[in-house]
Amino acid sequence: MAIGLFGCVCGQFHSPASGMGMAGEGRVKAPVPFYVIEHPDGVALFDCGLPTAMADPEDSYLRQLRSQDLDVTFGPQDTVTSHLERLDIDPARVRYVVLSHLHFDHAGGLHQVPNATLVVQRREWEAGFDRDLSRRYFLPTRFFDLGHPVKLVDGEHDLFGDGRVVCIPSFGHTPGHQSVRIRSALGDHILVADACYNAEVAQARRFPDYSDPAAMNASLDRLLALREAQTVMVFGHDPGQWGEAPILPAARA
Ligand SMILES: [Zn+2]
DSSP: OOOEEEEEEEEEEEEEGGGGTOOSSSEEEEEEEEEEEEETTEEEEEOOOOOGGGGSTTOHHHHHHHHTTOEEEOOGGGSHHHHHHHTTOOGGGEEEEEOSOOOHHHHGGGGGOTTOEEEEEHHHHHHHTOHHHHHHTTOOGGGTOSSOOEEEEOSOEESSSSSSEEEEEOTTSSTTOEEEEEEETTEEEEEEETTOSSHHHHHHOOOOTTSOHHHHHHHHHHHHHTOOTTOEEEETTOGGGSSSSOSSOSSOO
16 A cells, blocks of 8 residues: 655744855745655654644744744644644544654644654654753753653664655754655655755755754765655755645645
């Protein structure tokens, strides 16, 4: 049985171009995607978008972001719950959430999928509970420490044991960042997440200040080397991949 892959946009960032590793002085709008994977053995998400509280302009974390020149627009139709309902998937049925990393825009929506097991690189999860690392890399526990069962993995991990959904470590953006390779009816996709924000960064290699640039370069080189002739790289926050013609379908054909 084929597996399904859907790309959902859970709000938008508004930031200086440099904040997204892009050239120019202006501001850019960049999507916050997450992904729905329908496998015969269960539904998995790759990342989980923003917390629903961010739809409230007075949300405390949102105010903190604004003080750092980053803003978010996020409506009720953008939540994980709304996207799953549109796909006719009960959020309670989500079996796994593979987290690329623990940033608020990737783990923040976890409160909407109470029965999921989180699949996280061990070193990422440990960093989230380490006082110094969690500060340096912005990993507040309020977004991910909600009592879900957690499966900690070390390095590559084949989620369903059939080679179709494989976690690939891509450390550097945060201590235990991971990407995932999906082999679906749509072809081969590597969901890069924040190992590379967009296609421009893949060339220019401009990474966030807090990240480990040597590790990010090595991870990105490894991910790019995994490409086969038909592989599509889906970057973490790439406006060019989620505009008028999104790179992945968001709804059933
Ligand atoms: Zn991030």
